[in-house]
Amino acid sequence: MNNKTLLFVLLxxxxxxxxxxxxxxxxxANTQAPVQNNTLQLVTLVQDVPLGTILEKKHLTLTQFPExxxxxxxxxxxEEAIGKVTKHRIYKGEILRSERxxxxxxxxxxxxxxxxxxxxxxxxxxxxVGVAGFLLPGNRVDILNLYKRDKQLHTDIVLAxxxxxxxxxxxxxxxxxxxxxxxVTLELNLEQAETLMIAKxxxxxxxxxxxxxxxxVIELAKLEVDEKTPVAKPKAITVAPxxxxxxxxxxxxxxxxxxxxxxMKEEIVKVSN
Numbered sequence: 001m002n003n004k005t006l007l008f009v010l011l012x013x014x015x016x017x018x019x020x021x022x023x024x025x026x027x028x029a030n031t032q033a034p035v036q037n038n039t040l041q042l043v044t045l046v047q048d049v050p051l052g053t054i055l056e057k058k059h060l061t062l063t064q065f066p067e068x069x070x071x072x073x074x075x076x077x078x079e080e081a082i083g084k085v086t087k088h089r090i091y092k093g094e095i096l097r098s099e100r101x102x103x104x105x106x107x108x109x110x111x112x113x114x115x116x117x118x119x120x121x122x123x124x125x126x127x128x129v130g131v132a133g134f135l136l137p138g139n140r141v142d143i144l145n146l147y148k149r150d151k152q153l154h155t156d157i158v159l160a161x162x163x164x165x166x167x168x169x170x171x172x173x174x175x176x177x178x179x180x181x182x183x184v185t186l187e188l189n190l191e192q193a194e195t196l197m198i199a200k201x202x203x204x205x206x207x208x209x210x211x212x213x214x215x216x217v218i219e220l221a222k223l224e225v226d227e228k229t230p231v232a233k234p235k236a237i238t239v240a241p242x243x244x245x246x247x248x249x250x251x252x253x254x255x256x257x258x259x260x261x262x263x264m265k266e267e268i269v270k271v272s273n
Contacts, residue, residue, distance in 0.1 A: 039064045043075045043096040051137060052113060053086045055101065065095070073097040087113060088138075113165060114187060120165055121193045122185045123205060135184060139164045140210045142218060143196065147203025156221030158199045161210065163187040198223055 041062040049059055060081055075081050075096045084101035102113070114120055135141070143159040166185040184207065188196060199205060 038067045040067055040070055041065075041076060042070065043078060043081045045090050045092050045094050045096065047092050049086055049090045051086055051089050055081055055084050055086065057082055060096070071095060071097055073099055075101075085113070118187050118189055119193055120185050121188050121196060122183050123196070123200065125181060125184050125205075125207065134209060135164055135167055135181065135207070137164055137166050140212065141186075142208040142210060143199070144206040144208060145199035145203055145221075146206060147199075156199070156223075157218055158195055158221055158223070159188070159192055160218040160220060161215070162192070195223060
């Protein structure tokens with residue numbers, strides 16, 4: 001190897017080292033250090049839990065999550081979650097949030113699923129009224145009223161976007177197949193419940209299943225006052241004064257006289273021996 005070749009080799013090594021040094025400095029300057037996020041334990045589900053389930057320890061676990069990804073309503077205490085009733089179906093691995101559960105009510109689980117100021121009202125249905133069995137808890141329906149007036153049939157939409165709480169005695173929507181039902185429980189306020197009962201009294205009802213994404217507002221028929229079922233008022237009862245028999249007071253004396261007191265009158269009767 002001559003001197004000229006050796007010189008080129010040395011220069012290549014020098015320039016290569018400089019290039020590596022400059023590249024390293026550039027990477028260090030433009031690469032951000034990983035952000036260290038604080039973590040927090042949250043309650044999550046270890047299995048799918050259907051609507052209306054009373055949460056137990058076997059359903060729950062604690063999982064670490066970065067603080068910047070934690071929902072505001074997330075539950076972080078197992079003791080706070082145990083005993084609550086699920087208002088919706090919750091899936092495995094999902095963070096448990098306070099709006100997804102409610103306190104266990106006194107009595108049936110269904111009572112815990114009713115929203116504030118609402119009531120559960122059950123109506124009897126058949127395979128046609130119940131939309132051929134395709135209704136599930138959590139669905140929303142419109143309610144139509146078919147009735148006869150002046151020998152003609154009329155149809156009114158009396159309620160809209162009503163939530164179904166339960167079908168028959170099931171409040172869970174685990175199954176997704178048609179099931180013929182005999183009763184449907186609806187979530188209504190008191191005014192809606194009154195409207196439903198009036199409509200039921202004047203004719204038949206029909207449920208119309210809604211798309212879950214359909215939030216269209218429907219103009220409802222107003223029931224006239226004379227269409228409402230009149231409330232029977234108790235008849236006034238006239239009580240005739242009872243005539244009392246006159247009080248007869250008998251007073252005797254040594255002279256064989258009897259004093260008869262008839263009301264305010266006094267009569268003396270002599271009695272012979």
